[in-house]
Amino acid sequence: MHASAPVPEFAVHTAALTKRFGDLVAVDDVTLTVTPGEVFGFLGPNGAGKSTTIRLLLGLLRPTSGTARVFGVDAGDVRRAHRHLAYVPADVALWPMLTGAEILELLAALGPGIDTTYRAELIRRFDLDVDRPAKTYSTGNRQKVALVAAFATRAPLLLLDEPTSGLDPLMEREFRRCIQQARERGQTVFLSSHQLAEVEAVCDRVAILRGGRLVEVDRVEELRRLRRTVVDVTYRGVAPALDDAAGVTDTQQLDRNRLRFNVAGPPAAALRALAAAEVVAVSMREPTLEEIFLDYYGGAAR
Known part of the structure; x- marks a missing residue:
């Protein structure tokens, strides 16, 4: 009988993570940890370094220095690291000639497994017409496809970068319900956002990024007490x-x-x-x- 593999202590772990583009320091010495099962908010305005940090976690960028790990796997080892995650970008691009249903099937085949029953429920909840080709979708509907695909996956980590852009308030409420259900399933959520009410409503802890540097990491209620x-x-x-x-x-x-x-x-x-x-x-x-x-x-x- 083989012993089971140890569960990594952290879902996300960065150590002195730094990314420079020439003279511009986009991410500056960022060290943070996210524990498995946590909903973690990553806050900052445009240009603060949030999306660059997520691209480093995805292995789409190489750090200038420091490290980024996903469930113990170096983020630069994209093939292994991506077995643990699903990703929703702020601006979703889809295959224009495929229908929503075909895209969801394709994404399911590429990912670490899917809950098809839950996916069908999400399609109804997000009021998504999956029989239309993606070229006819609005920004909000493209976002819905990505959200349905991510929340239906069995990936232990959901990396969400401004995921509710283009959604109306009713769909934002469904999004919050999905976050709560992901937490109940034990999934980890890394939510990058500038919508502070959204983060306040769903997150366990929050990091505030300013000019590429972390200025605070704490529980929401503790951040309030700091003020x-x-x-x-x-x-x-x-x-x-x-x-x-x-x-x-x-x-x-x-x-x-x-x-x-x-x-x-x-x-x-x-x-x-x-x-x-x-x-x-x-x-x-x-x-x-x-x-x-x-x-x-x-x-x-x-």
Whole structure:
């Protein structure tokens, strides 16, 4: 009896991954890990290096330095690495004379196996007419073909690069359902996106890429805590004395009896200041992932 092969510790592992194009450094010393079964968000605006990183993971580009591995296999060993993955690009190109059904069969034959029952369900859910030739498909329908092919595969890793471009809101909801079902099956999802609400809704952890460099990797809820709590206060009489309260920043007087401020870290000092005033109403909220993301980019991103 043969011992089973050990399961790799990481679905994706990059170490000091760097890619230069002449004087341009597109990916700069990126080190990250994605564990099997995780839904991992990869965030950044156009030009941040997201797609270049994915092309390095796919073995379509060779790194200038550093390494990229997929389930323990060097990404440059394309034949072996691609046994573990399915890929959806941002701009899907299909064989124009083949029908959607023929393309799905071709992609199934090339990949690591397919769940045909689930594929038929996805075709219905994405409202995809597979009897038409691909040359008649809109951008959204081309995207649907790629998504159906990827989600129906048994590949342990789904590499999705801006996968919902061209989809309407109803189809985006189906996409999120598919991500959840992939997680339940134990598949790993690497989702590159600039749609922050999408990433916030489906991902376990998020990496933020800026100018080719990682500026943060953490769980979504931890990223929120790294920033601040936004507090709105309505009061009577004298305003709360917040000037010396630890962690309070950016106090704004909204009108005569309303103010807003941010709290970083424990809120005890701010709460004591509020308790000493005649407060009528208080609302507190965590920042969205979009607000956190904009903090990294400042005025340039705005």
